[in-house]
Amino acid sequence: MTHDLISRYGGNAPRYTSYPTAPHFSADIGETPYRARLASLAPEPISLYVHIPFCDTLCWFCGCHTKITRRYEPVLDYVDILILEMAELARAAPPNMQMSHMHWGGGSPTLLTANDTLRLARVAKNLFSPTEAFEFAVEIDPRETGEDRIAALAEAGLTRASIGVQDFDSQVQQAINRTQSFEETAAAAHSLRNHGVQSLNLDLMYGLPYQTLERTLRTIEQALTLAPDRVALFGYAHVPWMKSHQRLILEEALPGPLERREAADAAAELLISAGYRQIGIDHFALPGDSLSQACDAGMLRRNFQGYTTDQATTLLPVGASSIGRLPDMFIQNEPSLKSHARRVTEGHLPIAKGVLLSMDDQLRAAVIERLMCAFSVDLAAICTLFGADIACLSDAFPRLRAMEQDGLLTHNRSQITVTPVGKPYIRQIAACFDTYFSQGTARHSSTI
Known part of the structure; x- marks a missing residue:
């Protein structure tokens, strides 16, 4: 059957993660209608999504907009551009807007130095004052997140860390070009908790090359020893027509649909037996976690980062390729770093395309x-x-x-x-x- x-x-x-979905956004929707809607926003909290499209190594499974760099200068320049962009957003919106959520995604936000982490967070909070229940989430790469950067994130007000793992098996890691030991991951988790960041979630994947049912379950068992509050278990999306670097993954090493389904079902069973509740299609959370509570209250939402407790009707995009939402509009920033920077420095909001919602x-x-x-x-x-x-x-x-x-x-x-x-x-x-x-x-x- x-x-x-x-x-x-x-x-x-x-x-x-949106409807209509991103392929149906149009270049006919640009800065002018976006500014008009920003100016007329209701006096209620907004959310901010900040995209950091830099990594120091390329993970072959990645489906995100990202750029590989071994030099920090482009990252430093980009932070300056983000600050200009946020200031322009604040000018375009009504005064004294508050912010209920801020999410930094990538790429690797933890590529930022401690100083730039603090600088970017302080500017965002000065422009959009946090609400009392403000949530600040950042995607963490344990391979580059030293003690100084974790301390800076904590000082900046980090409330939830999403730690990227994917799989702990060495053959799987080599096949996706992401070598990351369990010890590195555990060290990051312990450091985050020691700095007062108590909400941790781990991002895992099934359907990766050379990943068997046994290897998937072994990774989850290791992940559970870190006692995460949430686990995201994503199915690997093999889209080499969209992300050419995925052609570096051997297709014959990928599990088939039935193997993927068996791995996902067995993983879910293991997580549920460990006390987690399944939330939607790919999230698991402890009963006391806010995601579980939102699910119970019928207030679970879905946005470009997946399942969320965020109730804001406006999500402002910051950074190259970042996608945002207003009550009757989706918008996406210029994906090109060069075009994004040029438009921001010229005083524009760098919208590349969008869609008005009927x-x-x-x-x-x-x-x-x-x-x-x-x-x-x-x-x-x-x-x-x-x-x-x-x-x-x-x-x-x-x-x-x-x-x-x-x-x-x-x-x-x-x-x-x-x-x-x-x-x-x-x-x-x-x-x-x-x-x-x-x-x-x-x-x-x-x-x-």
């Missing part, structure tokens, strides 16, 4: 987010919120009926509930409501 379902529903689909887009985005976060949705309730009739979603019903017959979900009047059998295929279920999915030539990663 599993093999049959994989053959039918194990194809490619978006990860739905009411239908917003309605479908709400449906898809509920499915991705809760595995269930009341279509009538959401349609009522948007003043729409449920008939506007009828294009999804024929495929949903087929999925119901295959045991993936139940569809009782307006209520859709995904079954345990259907949860691994939630991206395909969500795609039933995606009117853009069959348009254009965008290619996506496997759902398994």
Whole structure:
């Protein structure tokens, strides 16, 4: 049965960290409409995403916008550009805006020196004052995060660290060009806790080259000895047509769809038996963690960093390639470091493309987010919120009926509930409501 379902529903689909998804952003949406919406923002907290697109080595599995550098000068120049960009954002927005969340991603944010870490964080907080429950999260590479940088992050107010691991097996690490010992990872985790950063999550992967079920479970067992508050278990997205460096990974060494599914299921079982709750498609959290609490309260959200507790309706993008969200708009910054820097120094907000959300887009985005976060949705309730009739979603019903017959979900009047059998295929279920999915030539990663 599993093999049959994989053959039918194990194809490619978006990860739905936004709707519409990034391939449908258009260069027709630029700085002018973005500034207009910034100026009219409601007086409520915003979030900030800061992208640091530098690494000192190239991980072959990586799907992010990043640049390899062995010199610090380009990074130092980039920090100066980020500070200019944040200042321009603050000028474009209403005065005295507060910030509820700030996330630094990459690349490797921990490539920044202690001094630049403090400088960047202080500027952000001066421009957008933190709320009382402010969360500051940073993606950590233990291979380059010494005591001085961890101390600087703690002084800057770090509340949650996401430690990149992927896999501890040496053959897997060599195959993805990321050599990182368990001891390095443990040292970073212990140092973070010693500096008062109590919320830690580990980022792991399944579906990597030479990764077997046994190796996946061994990595998770090692990770559990560090007692993380959360574990993100992502399926490796092999997209060499998008990220050419992934061609360095031997495709014959990659596990097949059935092996991937077995590894993901066994890993989830091990994490759940260790006391973690499964949150959405790829996160696990202890019951006392804020992600678990948001899930219980029906307030779990999904954005470009994955599952989040962030309730802000505005996420401001900072840095090259950074993606942001406003109530009726998605925007993405220039991906080119050179173009991004030039536009910022000329006094522009460096928007490369975006999309304005129609009411239908917003309605479908709400449906898809509920499915991705809760595995269930009341279509009538959401349609009522948007003043729409449920008939506007009828294009999804024929495929949903087929999925119901295959045991993936139940569809009782307006209520859709995904079954345990259907949860691994939630991206395909969500795609039933995606009117853009069959348009254009965008290619996506496997759902398994």
